[in-house]
Amino acid sequence: MEIVQLTIDNKKVVVEKGTTILEAAKSIGVDIPTLCYMKLHDTNFENKPGGCRVCVVEVEGRRNLAPSCKSTCEEGMKINTHSVRVVNARRTVMELILSDHPFECLVCAKSGDCELQSLAQNLGIREVKYQGEKNKYKSDESPAIIREMEKCIMCRRCETACNDVQTVGVLSAINRGFESVVAPAFEMDLDHSTCTFCGQCVAVCPTGALTERDSSSKVMDAIVDPNKTVIVNTAPAVRAALGEEFGMDAGTLVTGKMVSALRKLGFDHVFDTDFAADLTIMEEGTELLGRLGKHLAGDKDVKLPILTSCCPGWVNFFEHQFPDMLDIPSTAKSPQQMFGAIAKTYFADQLEKKREDVVVVSVMPCLAKKYECSRDEFKVDGDPDVNLSISTRELAQMIRNANLNFEALEDDDFDQPMGESTGAAVIFGTTGGVIEAAVRTAYEVHTKKTLERLDFEELRGMEGIRSATIDFDGLPINIGIAHGLGNARKLLEDIKAGKSEFHAIEIMACPGGCIGGGGQPYHHGDVEILKKRQRAIYEEDKGKILRKSHENPFIQKLYKEFLGEPCGEKSHELLHTHYYDKKKKIEI
Amino acid sequence: MADIKLPAAKVEELKEVCKKFNNEPGELINVLHAAQELFGYLPAEVQEVVANEMNVSVAHVYGVVTFYSFFSMIPKGEHPISICMGTACYVRGAEKVLDEFKRHLDVKVGETTEDGKFSISCLRCVGACGLAPVVTVGEKVYGRIAPEDVKGILAEYM
Numbered sequence: 001m002e003i004v005q006l007t008i009d010n011k012k013v014v015v016e017k018g019t020t021i022l023e024a025a026k027s028i029g030v031d032i033p034t035l036c037y038m039k040l041h042d043t044n045f046e047n048k049p050g051g052c053r054v055c056v057v058e059v060e061g062r063r064n065l066a067p068s069c070k071s072t073c074e075e076g077m078k079i080n081t082h083s084v085r086v087v088n089a090r091r092t093v094m095e096l097i098l099s100d101h102p103f104e105c106l107v108c109a110k111s112g113d114c115e116l117q118s119l120a121q122n123l124g125i126r127e128v129k130y131q132g133e134k135n136k137y138k139s140d141e142s143p144a145i146i147r148e149m150e151k152c153i154m155c156r157r158c159e160t161a162c163n164d165v166q167t168v169g170v171l172s173a174i175n176r177g178f179e180s181v182v183a184p185a186f187e188m189d190l191d192h193s194t195c196t197f198c199g200q201c202v203a204v205c206p207t208g209a210l211t212e213r214d215s216s217s218k219v220m221d222a223i224v225d226p227n228k229t230v231i232v233n234t235a236p237a238v239r240a241a242l243g244e245e246f247g248m249d250a251g252t253l254v255t256g257k258m259v260s261a262l263r264k265l266g267f268d269h270v271f272d273t274d275f276a277a278d279l280t281i282m283e284e285g286t287e288l289l290g291r292l293g294k295h296l297a298g299d300k301d302v303k304l305p306i307l308t309s310c311c312p313g314w315v316n317f318f319e320h321q322f323p324d325m326l327d328i329p330s331t332a333k334s335p336q337q338m339f340g341a342i343a344k345t346y347f348a349d350q351l352e353k354k355r356e357d358v359v360v361v362s363v364m365p366c367l368a369k370k371y372e373c374s375r376d377e378f379k380v381d382g383d384p385d386v387n388l389s390i391s392t393r394e395l396a397q398m399i400r401n402a403n404l405n406f407e408a409l410e411d412d413d414f415d416q417p418m419g420e421s422t423g424a425a426v427i428f429g430t431t432g433g434v435i436e437a438a439v440r441t442a443y444e445v446h447t448k449k450t451l452e453r454l455d456f457e458e459l460r461g462m463e464g465i466r467s468a469t470i471d472f473d474g475l476p477i478n479i480g481i482a483h484g485l486g487n488a489r490k491l492l493e494d495i496k497a498g499k500s501e502f503h504a505i506e507i508m509a510c511p512g513g514c515i516g517g518g519g520q521p522y523h524h525g526d527v528e529i530l531k532k533r534q535r536a537i538y539e540e541d542k543g544k545i546l547r548k549s550h551e552n553p554f555i556q557k558l559y560k561e562f563l564g565e566p567c568g569e570k571s572h573e574l575l576h577t578h579y580y581d582k583k584k585k586i587e588i
Numbered sequence: 589m590a591d592i593k594l595p596a597a598k599v600e601e602l603k604e605v606c607k608k609f610n611n612e613p614g615e616l617i618n619v620l621h622a623a624q625e626l627f628g629y630l631p632a633e634v635q636e637v638v639a640n641e642m643n644v645s646v647a648h649v650y651g652v653v654t655f656y657s658f659f660s661m662i663p664k665g666e667h668p669i670s671i672c673m674g675t676a677c678y679v680r681g682a683e684k685v686l687d688e689f690k691r692h693l694d695v696k697v698g699e700t701t702e703d704g705k706f707s708i709s710c711l712r713c714v715g716a717c718g719l720a721p722v723v724t725v726g727e728k729v730y731g732r733i734a735p736e737d738v739k740g741i742l743a744e745y746m
Contacts, residue, residue: 163645163648169644169645169646169647169648170645170647171647172645172647172648172650172651173651174647174650174651174654174655175654175655176654176655183647184647185632185635185645185646185647185649185650186632186646186650193647
């Protein structure tokens with residue numbers, strides 16, 4: 001390893017050759033402000049167009065200031081990261097950026113969590129000397145993501161997320177000069193593009209240019225409507241991240257406080273999506289064993305691997321990009337949609353309510369869930385199974401609106417019957433969790449033996465693509481896991497080429513799985529936060545008495561009283577779905 | 589998006605063009621040049637075919653098409669009018685001539701009249717500076733044009 005020695009702010013530092021000044025400074029605790037730069041450790045993706053010039057530093061002997069994110073360290077360099085010249089240059093750069101930025105901070109969805117805003121504060125910008133033309137673009141309001149490109153600073157992070165990380169390829173810089181803007185092809189709305197609504201562009205946007213469609217006021221309207229019974233359910237990843245919105249450490253589990261807050265907000269029934277996750281395992285696990293059994297018996301029509309289908313971003317991805325493989329994913333609906341289907345039938349019957357008088361709200365770490373619940377196949381006579389899906393961030397906003405002191409709330413428990421869940425359901429929130437939960441149940445159903453070891457460490461981790469072979473009492477089951485759609489694409493290409501050896505594959509659209517979802521508190525590129533959330537998820541699993549989905553007593557009761565058998569007739573009607581070819585057809 | 593159907597034979601030709609450049613994403617600009625020659629312009633459908641063949645996103649192709657002023661998504665008129673804006677023509681009043689064309693046809697630079705007859709574009713020097721300001725309509729060159737000549741030129745093609 002070749003090394004170089006240099007001085008940063010009078011401190012000696014030794015780094016590997018090729019290290020950028022920004023990284024070298026970071027290694028000795030010197031923080032250089034950045035704006036367009038973003039590095040997602042663990043995924044090896046980096047966005048450094050070197051465009052914003054906020055990270056400039058002074059290098060002794062050089063005429064010009066150097067952008068530290070793109071300049072590599074050289075032997076004997078003497079660097080000053082906060083000389084008067086540097087700070088003045090940063091201020092000028094900021095003022096130029098702000099001269100074409102709407103001054104709407106007070107009413108902007110990103111206010112308080114905006115990197116541009118906090119940088120302006122840190123640099124003490126109190127006026128913008130430069131006056132000139134301001135850009136105007138049409139706004140784009142899809143069911144999940146809203147684009148307000150006047151607020152864009154052309155950092156291109158969303159392009160990196162969409163094109164490099166996710167390989168979805170919806171966004172590109174178009175036009176040139178002052179007119180340039182990041183947009184889908186032909187400036188079509190996201191709704192008409194091949195966007196999966198995974199929300200990773202929103203997750204990395206430093207400003208308010210990309211945000212979610214906020215449904216929280218519609219939720220409040222339903223709550224105050226005396227004719228409506230409002231049911232809420234919360235996805236597993238929400239409890240591992242919500243606390244961050246209230247200044248708590250990343251990875252703090254706030255399940256009890258969250259339930260308490262939801263009750264105070266006025267929901268009639270506070271349930272858990274985890275209940276539906278257990279149900280998903282019953283259906284998906286049964287489907288896996290069914291397909292596996294037929295395949296091993298030599299039925300050539302039965303295709304393996306089976307792919308999980310809980311993630312709506314992933315469903316959108318394969319519908320758009322791999323329409324010739326629609327028969328491979330499991331037909332099981334996602335937990336959100338299973339929850340809605342059961343809530344508006346089984347539970348509505350128990351309440352003696354008509355389905356249209358029941359409003360189902362889900363709190364999700366996800367933006368694609370907003371799109372999912374709007375899909376026509378998840379409606380009965382126009383009435384959606386899930387009426388509204390809000391993100392973790394929107395729930396936090398509702399809690400702030402109600403002025404609840406979140407940290408001081410007492411822990412509370414979910415209501416029954418749809419609030420009961422096992423540890424297997426909680427781990428749905430992280431990459432590897434769904435397949436681990438499926439293994440716990442499928443093993444016992446298949447072997448009719450009790451599973452001694454419940455923690456499948458070989459399925460856990462943050463590697464983009466992972467694999468493991470699990471011994472089903474003499475039958476080796478090959479399992480693949482991918483998170484991030486770019487990684488999913490690699491596994492799909494293998495299946496297409498006939499190279500895949502897997503029996504089952506779990507795919508999550510977002511890096512990290514749901515804990516890194518597009519609706520979670522902003523991580524601002526710090527992947528350590530995702531790891532802490534992941535630890536919290538496994539901690540919650542460990543603390544549960546029941547850790548296998550088929551042991552959930554309310555799930556057992558649901559099958560006995562209402563559904564019959566997993567993958568039976570009623571289950572097929574309510575809990576399974578089909579997929580559509582959404583590839584854009586070129587008319588010739 | 590535009591609702592234009594491309595003739596199948598031309599699409600095959602376009603695919604051949606992509607193949608000639610080994611469907612290599614780095615050759616995108618060259619492919620688009622050839623595609624524009626083939627179709628006269630680059631409608632959305634052409635960009636989609638190119639993106640599919642070269643395995644790049646349509647957004648990326650559109651990004652390149654909109655970046656370079658040479659590429660156009662609007663079909664040229666039956667009689668494409670080009671006004672030279674080179675230095676010599678410019679100083680001898682080309683802009684006033686351009687304005688007159690725009691006023692008569694009620695279109696902007698880069699646009700085509702509704703009936704598809706005329707389109708206006710600007711170019712930089714046709715190599716006939718002695719005739720400045722110069723206007724070309726199709727293959728025909730008009731020299732020493734004054735704004736008051738514009739009406740007469742257009743009348744030739746009405």
